[in-house]
Ligand code: HEC
């Protein structure tokens with residue numbers, strides 16, 4: 001609701017022709033924080049899965065302004081300030097960075113940053129165009145198939161990529177063929193975690209449990225006894241490999257620092 005009111009206020013001031021500072025587009029006239037643009041656009045190529053937007057701000061007022069936070073509109077965006085809180089003296093300027101991960105999203109969409117400062121809130125817009133490709137359409141279709149049946153990934157045409165390259169392999173080779181295809185793809189869905197950054201204690205029975213049983217969402221069960229295609233011997237070889245490749249972290253970061 002608050003965001004809506006702010007947007008409404010900004011739209012109104014825009015429509016009513018309140019002069020915008022530096023001709024920088026929509027800008028609440030009263031706010032001394034002047035941005036190089038309130039809206040930035042980016043057209044991604046097929047191979048990109050994220051983009052960093054940089055917004056430059058200047059304190060054009062006569063008093064110090066403290067930027068307390070920059071809040072992204074979704075978990076897909078990571079915003080960084082030079083420091084938090086970030087005091088800007090009159091005339092001082094600097095950059096805010098926001099990395100938007102769009103992995104499985106296509107089309108044109110806008111993500112927002114709410115800048116919370118002692119001078120009031122402002123909204124920055126990041127508009128992204130991500131091309132719809134045959135690959136992205138297939139990906140979406142495959143994901144839907146897996147949501148209704150997570151074992152489908154081992155069947156019919158899916159097996160060409162998700163099973164055949166892994167047949168007869170063990171250890172590292174097996175990991176690359178059977179696991180990295182999902183877990184290390186730059187285009188993977190946001191629900192597929194990075195195994196090198198799990199931020200939790202891991203141990204051999206942990207690895208084994210996940211491989212044997214799969215997950216609640218898209219991760220299939222790999223054990224032959226559960227409808228997968230891996231033998232006990234192959235699973236054990238992966239346990240040994242994974243326990244070394246992704247050792248348990250010595251420090252678990254609090255959620256806020258993730
Ligand atoms: C041409 C090879 C290929 C085929 C065929 C294929 N996949 Fe995939 N699959 C991939 C790759 C590569 C990824 C990693 C994400 C990416 O890069 O698209 C992936 C990822 C996935 C994921 C993880 C979610 C995601 O999008 O990141 C699921 C679930 C999945 N595939 C299911 C299926 C199902 C079900 C089928 C059959 C209907 C299938 N795949 C057929 C190559 C393939």
Ligand code: HEC
Nearest residue numbers: 153178179182191192193210211215216217218219220222
């Ligand atoms: C079809 C894509 C796909 C493949 C192939 C796949 N995974 Fe996963 N994996 C997922 C998804 C999606 C999740 C998220 C949890 C869920 O599905 O419930 C996940 C979760 C996990 C987790 C749990 C992470 C956590 O949060 O604790 C582990 C461990 C894991 N996978 C290991 C593996 C290993 C090892 C392999 C190879 C034998 C593998 N995965 C193959 C998609 C895949």
